[in-house]
Amino acid sequence: MSHQISVMVHTPAHSGIGGALTYESGTAHTAGTLVRVPLGSRELLGVVWGGAAPHADSGETAPMQLRAIASVLEGLTPLNAHWRQLVQFAASYYQRSAGEVALAALPSQLRDLSAEQWARRLKRKPKVVAAYEGATQTIPTPTEEQAQVLADIATHKGPFLLFGNTGSGKTEVYLRAAQAVLEHNPQAQILVMVPEINLTPQLEERFRARFCPQWGADCLVSMHSSLTPAQRLKNWLAAHSGEARIVLGTRMAVFASMPHLQLIVVDEEHDPSYKQQEGARYSARDLAIYRGQLEGAKVILGSATPSLESWHHSRPATTSEPAGRYMRLAMPSRVGQGALPLVRRVDMNRQPYKTVFSNHLLDAMRERVTRGEQILVLLNRRGYAPVLNCNDCGWKSECPHCSAFRVFHKLDRTLRCHHCGFTQPVPRACPSCGNLDISPLGRGTEQLEEHLAELLADVRRPDGEPIRIARIDADSTRLKGELERQLAEVHAGAVDVLVGTQMIAKGHDFRRVTLVAALNTDGALFSSDFRAPERLFSLLMQAAGRAGRDATMNLVSPCEMWVQSHHPQHPLFEALKQHDYPAFAEQQLKERAQATLPPFSFQALVRAEARSQEAAQGFLNAAREAGAALADELMVDLYPAVPMTIQRVANIERAQMLIECTSRKALQHFLAHWQADLHALRNAHRQVIRWAVDVDPLAI
Structure with a gap:
């Protein structure tokens, strides 16, 4: 007797094959089993998705001839129901095929290995894990604020928004919350997510020093795109088997197979990097919240400048509206008596034309360098x-x-x-x-580095040596290991002035930085993108947080942040001067509520790419007409197609159409039913190269 089994394979959204394919198998296979199946002339990895339906050969002509699965990847525990449900939800919500999401979440080497290659890999003797030889970490005594937050996390269900100032010790809260989970359950697993790869080594080092001496050197694995295919497969298998107790990774880690997941930490939850920009455009932060609910795991979102969506969802109850879905936990004080930097605003209207650094700022920089202190100069433009x-x-x-x-x-x-x-x-x-x-x-940062070297050529370090200026951006850190090397120099005190883009503003614990200067900040104040002020305020607050992290550096003179602007009296800078994120968030949310913008409405973008702008917009406007009746019924607004901000990239014209609704449920209902129209229109608009739906877009 043979069995019909449903298998999910990688089928792009444009293929029109959105669900599982049916194959024949001589034996029944548990849902979640990894198999290799034929598709056309190729053989692909697939995931058994549905139950097996046995059917006997009746001798009559079968209505269709099913192809048999090619092989099974033996020795792998099936992917559990929670993981499959997470994939199914992500595919449905973000309007992609479940097969595309499921297979993209698996390591590339696992997708490429044949059954024979996989069998050979299983026969390899596992390497003996060496004992952890890193430095043992002195565990600090928690502050009163940290102790209160940890008590709240232990006694409440969550999700939690940990709103802690830069330097308030959010990482120590993550470490202690993780330790409590590991000590309570011998099998528990923890997922810790960071927005960017350059933050991973620093955080990984702290987690290893805390946990590896007790739980072994192999208790923690990382997941990010800088790993080799072999490393990624090894780490994925360690998480899937339960051997790895802690997974530390970027947004891709939200799909890690972790059968005993009990705690999820999303550090710097406001960061746009958690939103995938290719393929399935998912938000790893939002999926972390869903996964926590699905698996009964606690979720901690941490940030000094939370996204306005998370801030709104953690609002306390008032007479006019109920409390949000998240529990807000606050840590306003810095650890060790460290003070937040004094914010100084420079009115560039009073400076000579084409001034790059005001004289007062240059004097402050000279004074800091001669005392052996460090300076960060932020300019978010490389080259x-x-x-x-x-x-x-x-x-x-x-x-x-x-x-x-x-x-x-x-x-x-x-x-x-x-x-x-x-x-x-x-x-x-x-x-x-x-x-x-x-x-x-x-x-750009290159010119700024050169200009500073000229302006500060006469300045000497305390040891009489010339000033040392370094630059960190996507160009200077292109080579493997270069970022780690440059950051190590900064931490060692070998660099006096560090010039860089937003890469230097996030998460780094520079102990000797006492002055931060931000240049060319005005562009976002009057941007057409309603999220631009939120991103600017977050960037400046995070950059300011790099100064004054060591209380002893404040003993000589207060640490400072200098902001040069042609609009120094703007409310954004007023809130920055007071380090008052709640006031800034309140003002921004009030404006968004008046304009019915997220989080008070829900959006999706449909983007189309073609050889001509007319073809791209023609497809989108035809789609708008096709969905007009349903949109009116569901009170969904469909705006006309317009070119994207950068409308041509690599000789491909790009256009977009905004969809908006005050009901998330109605928007999802519309998008699900509209997919058939989009696929049908593709045949009539052959010039369109590709199209994609972006749900909850971060950039319009």
Whole structure:
């Protein structure tokens, strides 16, 4: 007797195959079993999704001939029901196929290994795990605030929003909460998520020092895109088997197979990096909340500047509205008497034209360096200059393939597009008129590093040595291990002034930094993106938090943050000066409520890409017409198609259409039924290369 089994394979959203495929098998297989199945001329990894239905051969002609599964990956425990339910929910909510989400969540090497290769891998003798030889960590006594927060986490269900100022000891709360879970349950597993890879080594080191001496060197594994395929498979298997007690990773880790998950920590929960921007555009933070509910695991979201959505969901009850779904826990004080930096605002309207650093700021920087203190300079734009310009004819370094400018990089004398990667040597003369005098417009971190070296050339360190300036951005840390090396130099005190992009503003514990300077901050104040002020305030608050983390550095003079702006009296800077996130959040939420913007409404974007803007917009407007009747019935607003902010990338035109509704349920209902229209329209709009639905978009 053979069995019909449902198998989920990787089928892209555009294929029109959204569910599981049916195969034949001589034996029944438990749901969650990994199998290899034929699809067309290929053989793919699949996950058994449904129960097996036995059927006997009646001798009559079968209505269709089912293909048999090729092989089973033996020795692997089936993926459990909670994991499959998480995948099913993510696929449904974010409008993708379940197979695409399920298979993308598995290590690439597992997808590629044949049954024979997998069998050979199983026969390998496991390596003997060496004893942990790292430095033992002195466990600090928790502060009163930390103790209260930990007591609340222990006695309440959550989810929790841990609102703690930079330097308040949120990481120590994570460590102690994890320790309590591990000591209570001998099998418990913990998922700790960070927004970016560059934060992982630092946090991993602290977790290893705390847990490896007691639970073994193999109790913790990491998951992020910098791992090799072999490392990722090894770590995934350790988590799947329950051998790894703690998984530390970026957004992809939310789909890690962890059968005994009991605690999820999402550090810096406000960070946009938790939102996937390709394929299934899921929010790992939001899926962490869902997974916690699904598996009965506690969830801690931590941030000094929470997202406005999380802040709204953790609101206390009032006479006019009930309390939010999250429990808000506050830690306003810094550990060890460290003080938050004094925020100074510089009115650039009173500075000479084209001033980069005001004289008062330069004097403050000189004073700090001569005392052996460190400085961070934040400019969120890499390269030497954003544009190269000809003053005679007006030529600018536009990218021929994108509707954007190529950035001038002086170190290798190139013009590089940060969107498509197109790179050319800097021309000797203007390509348009032949003028030899072409000059850079604007500033990037490269130019800032060079300019500071000139301005501070006469400054000496306490030992009489010249000042040392370093730069950390996506260009300077491109090589493997370079970021870790540069951060180690900063921590060791070998760098006096660190220039960088937002990479230096997040999560790093620089003990000797006493001054932070933020340049060119005004662009986000009047952006068309309603989330721009939230992102700017978060970035500046996080950057300010790098200063004054060591209380002894405040003994000579207070630590400072300098913000240069042409609008120093803007309410955002007023709230920043007071380190008053609640006031900023209240003002922003009031504006959003008046405009019915998230979190008071729910949005989705449909993006289309084609060889011409007309084709992309034509597809979206046709989709708008097809869904108009249902949208009216459900009170869903469909806006006309418009070009994206950067409408052409790599010679592909891009357009988008916004969908908005005050009911999440109605929006989801509309999107689910509208999918059939989108697939049907694809046949009539052959010029469209691809389209995608982005639910809860972060950038419009």
